Each structure stands twice: as C-alpha cells, then as structure tokens.
Amino acid sequence: MSYIMADVYLKALGAAREVGRSAILLGVEGKLILLDYGVSIEGEEPQFPLPVPPKGIHAVAISHAHLDHSGAAPLLYVSGQPPLISTPLTATLSDLLIKDFMKLSKYYIPYEAPEVEKMLESLVPLGYGESYDIGSVTIRVLDAGHIPGSAMIQIETPSLNVLYTGDYSLHDTCLLRGAGISEFSKADVVIMESTYAEYDHPPREEVEREFVKTVLEVVEDGGIAFIPAFAVGRAQEILCVLAKYDLQVPIYVDGMARTANDLIAEDSHLLREPSLFKKAVEMSTKVKDWDHRKKILSKPGVIISPAGMLQGGPSEYYMEKIMENEKNAVIFVSYVIPETPARQVIETGIYASPTKRGPVKARIEWFDFSAHCGHSELVKTLDSAKKGSKVVLVHGEEEAAVKLAELSVKAGHETFVPRLGEELNLKV
Ligand SMILES: [Zn+2]
Ligand SMILES: [Zn+2]
Structure with missing residues (x-):
C-alpha cells in the first residue's frame, strides 16, 4: 500500500474544505488509524464521509461527541470491530447523540442499534494524558477545551509525532479550561480545524x-x-x-x-x-x-x-x-x-x-459563546507549531481554510488544504 512508502499517509474522507463529517485516515508505520468518523447534518439529508474498509483499520479515535465527529462511527462496526479510542465521556455522549440522530432522522441511516452497541463494546477508555499502543504507535488523548470530554489526538512513534486537534479552543469558557498549546511545538504534522479562520470572537x-x-x-x-x-x-x-x-x-x-x-x-x-x-x-x-x-x-x-x-x-x-x-x-x-x-x-x-x-x-x-478557536487562536497555534512542520487544514469552509493556509506558510509550515478524497504522502 502507498502509505508504507511515506512517513505519514493521510487521506481526507470528510471535513475537506467544509465544516462537518470529520474523517481523516492516517497511516504511520504500517498502521491505519481513523481520526473521527462524523456525519454532516447541516443540509436536508445527512452526508456521510467517504467509505473505508473497517477490516484494514487498526483503531478509530473519536475526538468528541458532536455528530460531525462521531455520527458515522457505528458504520465501522457493521463488518469489523476496531478498537474505539476516546474519553469515557465522549463515548456516553456519542451514544446519546447517535441514538437521538437515529430516532429523528427522516432519512435512511446505514447502521442500526446493534452496531452502536458493538462500537461501545470496543471502547478503549482513555483519560487526558493516557495512551494506547498499537505496536510502536502510541495514541494519546489531550484536553481540547471544546465540549466536556473533547480531546485532541496525538499519534507518536519513536521517530515522529502527529497532532490532530479535532474541534478545540485555546480560550477558557465557564465550563472548560482552554486546550494547552505546548504539544504543538513537538508535532511534525499538525492536522487542525479552521472553522473560524477569518473571524475573531468578542472578549x-x-x-x-x-x-x-x-x-x-x-x-x-x-x-x-x-x-x-x-x-x-x-x-x-x-x-x-x-x-x-x-x-x-x-x-x-x-x-x-x-x-x-x-x-x-x-x-x-x-x-x-x-x-x-x-x-x-x-x-x-x-x-x-x-x-x-x-x-x-x-x-x-x-x-x-x-x-x-x-x-x-x-x-x-x-x-x-x-x-x-x-x-x-x-x-x-x-x-x-x-x-x-x-x-x-x-x-x-x-x-x-x-x-x-x-x-x-x-x-x-x-450572543457568541463559541467553543472553537477564533482567528487569533488559530494563528497563535500556527506560531507555536515547530518551524518546518507540516500543517493540514480541515473542518473549515474552503475560502477561510485557504486564507489561513497562506498565514500558515508565512509561519514556516508546508501547508495542505486537502480536497475530499485527496491523499497526502508526507515525508518528515
Ligand atoms: Zn464540535
Ligand atoms: Zn466539528
């Protein structure tokens, strides 16, 4: 497979130049990890990410419970049973939101309750800072400050470090502490959201x-x-x-x-x-x-x-x-x-x-009570990331993500804004 040739293989299965249906397939050291598998519920009919054969996947990591990150995950349990990596709270809240989605949807959803159960049975519950190993690949969850239980996913091998932000916030809210910035300086590849690439939240x-x-x-x-x-x-x-x-x-x-x-x-x-x-x-x-x-x-x-x-x-x-x-x-x-x-x-x-x-x-x-980074926080993230590291922008409207990419390049990063289905083979 092509991913074995590169240090980091990445395929955008969703959230590519759009907000919604987050799904990124990541290959490191011959292991395939799916980062989120969400559904877009903004339009009339739910939009699912591109399909992926569940049997080839070594683990699924769900950043947080929002349906645009978790809502398609049960699909992976129709014909497979990959370990599900998330915080325990993300698992219980996903269960709640997915079942509600199934109940309310007027459209066909290609999974049913047994798949949701199988998904929850496959949970590898991790607290913040805890990790799960697949061979030499370590998957760790870190506080993302977005909603209760939300996590950034860090994937580490002896030679490289990938950080996926999911949805995150650097600012504190009444409910949550903002995410820490220090881990960005260690990452060779940062896969980050860009929802508010052009907009700053008021104080x-x-x-x-x-x-x-x-x-x-x-x-x-x-x-x-x-x-x-x-x-x-x-x-x-x-x-x-x-x-x-x-x-x-x-x-x-x-x-x-x-x-x-x-x-x-x-x-x-x-x-x-x-x-x-x-x-x-x-x-x-x-x-x-x-x-x-x-x-x-x-x-x-x-x-x-x-x-x-x-x-x-x-x-x-x-x-x-x-x-x-x-x-x-x-x-x-x-x-x-x-x-x-x-x-x-x-x-x-x-x-x-x-x-x-x-x-x-x-x-x-x-009132703007956003739990996402605003423009300045995204720029701060780019400035904190290691010089020469690669940045992949997802979960943002095309125009906004492309503009942020220009700032990312200025901050010294080779930057990608993948299109749906696009594959990246990154050398780090
Ligand atoms: Zn979210
Ligand atoms: Zn989201």
Whole structure:
C-alpha cells in the first residue's frame, strides 16, 4: 500500500474544505488509524464521509461527541470491530447523540442499534494524558477545551509525532479550561480545524455580561428568556454562566440537555470548575413532562432547551408559544447554521416550522459563546507549531481554510488544504 512508502499517509474522507463529517485516515508505520468518523447534518439529508474498509483499520479515535465527529462511527462496526479510542465521556455522549440522530432522522441511516452497541463494546477508555499502543504507535488523548470530554489526538512513534486537534479552543469558557498549546511545538504534522479562520470572537467576559443583562431585563419585565441551545456543551455553558452571575430567577432545562447534564455530572472532574457546574444544575429545574412544559410558560423565567437551531426537540414547542409576546425573548447562543429556522428568525424575524409560520413579536438576540478557536487562536497555534512542520487544514469552509493556509506558510509550515478524497504522502 502507498502509505508504507511515506512517513505519514493521510487521506481526507470528510471535513475537506467544509465544516462537518470529520474523517481523516492516517497511516504511520504500517498502521491505519481513523481520526473521527462524523456525519454532516447541516443540509436536508445527512452526508456521510467517504467509505473505508473497517477490516484494514487498526483503531478509530473519536475526538468528541458532536455528530460531525462521531455520527458515522457505528458504520465501522457493521463488518469489523476496531478498537474505539476516546474519553469515557465522549463515548456516553456519542451514544446519546447517535441514538437521538437515529430516532429523528427522516432519512435512511446505514447502521442500526446493534452496531452502536458493538462500537461501545470496543471502547478503549482513555483519560487526558493516557495512551494506547498499537505496536510502536502510541495514541494519546489531550484536553481540547471544546465540549466536556473533547480531546485532541496525538499519534507518536519513536521517530515522529502527529497532532490532530479535532474541534478545540485555546480560550477558557465557564465550563472548560482552554486546550494547552505546548504539544504543538513537538508535532511534525499538525492536522487542525479552521472553522473560524477569518473571524475573531468578542472578549468572553463582555459577552457573558451582556447576555446576563439581557436575560435579567427580560425576566424582570415579566417575560420568558427562551434559549435554544445544543444539548451537549452549550446548554451546560449557559447554565454555568447563569450560576457564575448568581441569577436568582427560575431556570428550566428541557430535552436532551437533561440527560447530557446527568452524564456530564458523572465526569465533572473534566470541567474547569466542577463546583460551579454542580451549583448550575442545582439552580435549575428539569422539565418533567408536557404538563410541566405548559405550566412554566405561564410565568417569567429562563428556559434552556435543544434543538439549538429550532429544529426538533421541545424548542419548536417553546418557540411557537413565546414568539407571540413582545415581553419574551429568544436568545441564540451559538453560530446559526444557514438554512435553519434559527437563521431565518435572525435574518428575517419570521419563524417557520412545519406547524407554524409568522413574525416573531418577542425580542431576538444573538450572543457568541463559541467553543472553537477564533482567528487569533488559530494563528497563535500556527506560531507555536515547530518551524518546518507540516500543517493540514480541515473542518473549515474552503475560502477561510485557504486564507489561513497562506498565514500558515508565512509561519514556516508546508501547508495542505486537502480536497475530499485527496491523499497526502508526507515525508518528515
Ligand atoms: Zn464540535
Ligand atoms: Zn466539528
């Protein structure tokens, strides 16, 4: 096989000049390691990465639970059983998100529950800093600071070092500590995300203060602050912000965020401040059932519920109700994906779902609580990487990734922005 000839063989099976369906096949010392195997759920129909024969793979490493990194992994267990390397929390959260994806998808998904089970049975659970050896190849997981359990994957042999960032953040959030920068200086090859290659996030503290001020204004004026949020990561971050500022208002959590909270609480040692998360959970109330859901709409308070883009989950129900009263607010707290109801609300003030369409009378707000590196953090990463090392940019829109590549070259790295299916044979 061609990869035996090069020091590092790499094939982009997904996330190539796009955000979503992360999947990179890596060959070192005759061993093939799959880095993430995700599904893109941004469009109408889920997009899977390019296929790979599971029998040839020595291990699969999943960086974190988001479906664009984990959602296609069960496919590898239809006809094979490679070891699954991830943190234990990534495994449990992936299980939660994948099963929800299977339940909600209107399209055919080419795997079923037994494959998900087989995948979880194959787990090699690693804590941060721990490693797993395949012959002379060591695979280590390092804290990525993106969502609870998220990891960067380091692949080491006696002669080379490859670092795959997955999604990562160098900045601290209320929930997590930012990723460390020191390992980048050791890597011969850095495979990094480039989601926000052209954009810097505003200072975190400012965002938090403005957000809390808005929430208080709405609730003190007798309204409901409705926060559609992704179940894993963002919902917990928002809870922690509310706890940090000690907001004495009713706070409700609904949908899959409830289970995600329970799973994350079991592994709270991974968080920046476990006691803050504990306080945040104690300050909030889980919505129990439909009666409860209806009841909490009758008085002022905060409701946090998936889905973040107002597609699925109890968020559709809440949105239909709260949009009718100008005292209420719908507060978005993440990047709003094009062609989703959330994006439409922000751009046009109109909410449209299968069951309702109309102008949103409630206040509409958006805050940038990103858990990805912004432009400056990506540049800092490139500056910290070893001179002469190779950089492979993935998980970014084409234009943004290509622009970042120019900066990477200036920082002294041979840089690649692979196209879908492209193979690289790197000499280090
Ligand atoms: Zn992610
Ligand atoms: Zn991602």
